[in-house]
Amino acid sequence: MTKETDQATRSDVTSSELIGAVKQFLMESVLPSLSGRDQFNARVAANVLGIIEREQQLGPALQALDAEAAQKWLPNLSSDADIPQQLSRALAARGITPDTEFRDYLKARQLLIAGINNPRYASRAVAEARWR
Amino acid sequence: MTPDTLTKLLNDSLRQSLAGTLAGNGVSGLTRLSGGANNETWKLTWGETPLILRRRPFSADSIDSLEGNILGLSLIDEASVIQLASATAVPVPAIHAVFDTDHPIGEAFLMGFIPGESIPQRWLTDATFEECRGKLAFQCGEALARIHAIDRLQLPSTIGPTTLGKRFEAAQKRLHAFGDISPVMQMGLNWLIDHAPSEAPCVLLHGDFRTGNLLVNEQGLAGVLDWELTHQGPAEEDLGYLCANVWRFGHLDKPVGGFGDYDDLIAGYQSASGWSPELSTIRYWEIFAALSWGLVCQTMGALWHSGNGDVERAAVARRRSEAELDILLLIEEWENA
Numbered sequence: 001m002t003k004e005t006d007q008a009t010r011s012d013v014t015s016s017e018l019i020g021a022v023k024q025f026l027m028e029s030v031l032p033s034l035s036g037r038d039q040f041n042a043r044v045a046a047n048v049l050g051i052i053e054r055e056q057q058l059g060p061a062l063q064a065l066d067a068e069a070a071q072k073w074l075p076n077l078s079s080d081a082d083i084p085q086q087l088s089r090a091l092a093a094r095g096i097t098p099d100t101e102f103r104d105y106l107k108a109r110q111l112l113i114a115g116i117n118n119p120r121y122a123s124r125a126v127a128e129a130r131w132r
Numbered sequence: 133m134t135p136d137t138l139t140k141l142l143n144d145s146l147r148q149s150l151a152g153t154l155a156g157n158g159v160s161g162l163t164r165l166s167g168g169a170n171n172e173t174w175k176l177t178w179g180e181t182p183l184i185l186r187r188r189p190f191s192a193d194s195i196d197s198l199e200g201n202i203l204g205l206s207l208i209d210e211a212s213v214i215q216l217a218s219a220t221a222v223p224v225p226a227i228h229a230v231f232d233t234d235h236p237i238g239e240a241f242l243m244g245f246i247p248g249e250s251i252p253q254r255w256l257t258d259a260t261f262e263e264c265r266g267k268l269a270f271q272c273g274e275a276l277a278r279i280h281a282i283d284r285l286q287l288p289s290t291i292g293p294t295t296l297g298k299r300f301e302a303a304q305k306r307l308h309a310f311g312d313i314s315p316v317m318q319m320g321l322n323w324l325i326d327h328a329p330s331e332a333p334c335v336l337l338h339g340d341f342r343t344g345n346l347l348v349n350e351q352g353l354a355g356v357l358d359w360e361l362t363h364q365g366p367a368e369e370d371l372g373y374l375c376a377n378v379w380r381f382g383h384l385d386k387p388v389g390g391f392g393d394y395d396d397l398i399a400g401y402q403s404a405s406g407w408s409p410e411l412s413t414i415r416y417w418e419i420f421a422a423l424s425w426g427l428v429c430q431t432m433g434a435l436w437h438s439g440n441g442d443v444e445r446a447a448v449a450r451r452r453s454e455a456e457l458d459i460l461l462l463i464e465e466w467e468n469a
Contacts, residue, residue, distance in 0.1 A: 088312035117453040122382040
């Protein structure tokens with residue numbers, strides 16, 4: 001006997017699918033009807049939707065990595081503090097030594113951020129091969 | 133500003149100022165070219181002569197608090213540096229008119245249109261430009277040496293000498309002003325401070341000499357464009373900037389702008405200047421260039437937040453991550469070299 005769920009027609013649309021639908025609208029309907037600067041910006045807008053989508057996927061891993069780093073290098077930080085900002089300020093004050101462990105954290109973090117913002121950037125493939 | 137308004141304003145002013153120098157009595161075909169996050173670029177025809185108008189779309193006041201050496205140069209000063217360069221063998225467009233901030237057109241200048249290919253994605257890969265690509269690194273070395281030899285006493289007073297210490301200080305100030313959001317950029321700045329080369333004499337730098345600002349033809353370098361980031365500093369800075377990963381358009385195996393090799397760049401520079409820049413110093417400036425690119429991205433984000441700019445500018449703010457990735461990669465390469 002087939003389960004009930006297998007027979008159901010999907011009626012929800014996830015946020016990621018919504019982004020995909022808007023992206024398709026921009027690329028297939030809006031872009032061809034524009035010219036010059038507006039057409040250029042429509043393409044940029046479609047790329048921006050890609051950033052948002054990837055941030056939804058990779059953001060939680062990035063936050064977890066930062067939280068772990070805060071415990072190691074800024075153990076007295078309050079829970080609502082902006083971790084990258086506090087790390088930056090500690091570095092500026094030379095309060096953190098960027099040893100191998102700290103740099104490994106920055107590298108792991110940067111692989112995620114690069115994956116969100118510009119996965120096609122050429123240096124990313126080099127970094128992935130070297131650091132992962 | 134709409135093309136119609138701008139056409140009218142240009143006609144009002146150019147009919148007098150171009151009389152006797154360029155044939156024609158009106159602007160036609162004014163079109164805004166895409167790209168260009170700081171300044172607008174417009175193409176137009178005067179009589180039968182194709183021209184380019186560079187215009188700053190926002191008033192200098194509105195970005196005053198964000199200025200450093202990143203957006204600092206006015207178009208008026210940019211035009212005077214291009215005029216100085218035109219007296220050398222460096223290929224640059226002729227300047228036909230300059231408008232100051234009080235002019236109805238706004239801060240702008242009008243220059244000649246140099247025929248050639250300006251889109252790197254085309255000339256870096258197209259077979260037509262194979263010969264060009266083979267010569268270009270040497271030619272860029274020569275051109276940079278000639279720019280660096282320009283008499284600094286003739287420069288506008290806003291383009292003064294500086295020191296590495298002041299550059300570090302300015303970068304630190306900007307990282308703080310932009311909210312200390314990037315541990316990698318802060319680590320990069322710390323590293324640059326700790327590994328600074330010994331202070332070298334200042335020369336005039338193009339400041340934005342990269343693949344995207346070169347105009348080429350089948351013979352090689354046809355034009356050096358976009359002088360808005362001109363400043364003074366050590367010669368190797370311009371060479372390292374040209375070699376920065378971010379300006380290689382994905383061709384990481386060709387360190388000079390995605391088309392050439394270090395040896396040819398250095399040989400070209402040596403042939404016109406009489407001395408050879410050190411590769412390790414050039415590579416140091418590649419890391420500095422990565423940090424600068426990150427700061428430009430942050431500036432774009434800040435400008436967008438202040439109401440200046442469209443979706444492209446907002447999106448460029450996210451390209452900071454390219455700079456961060458390169459800072460980490462390049463420091464690692466330097467330390468393993």
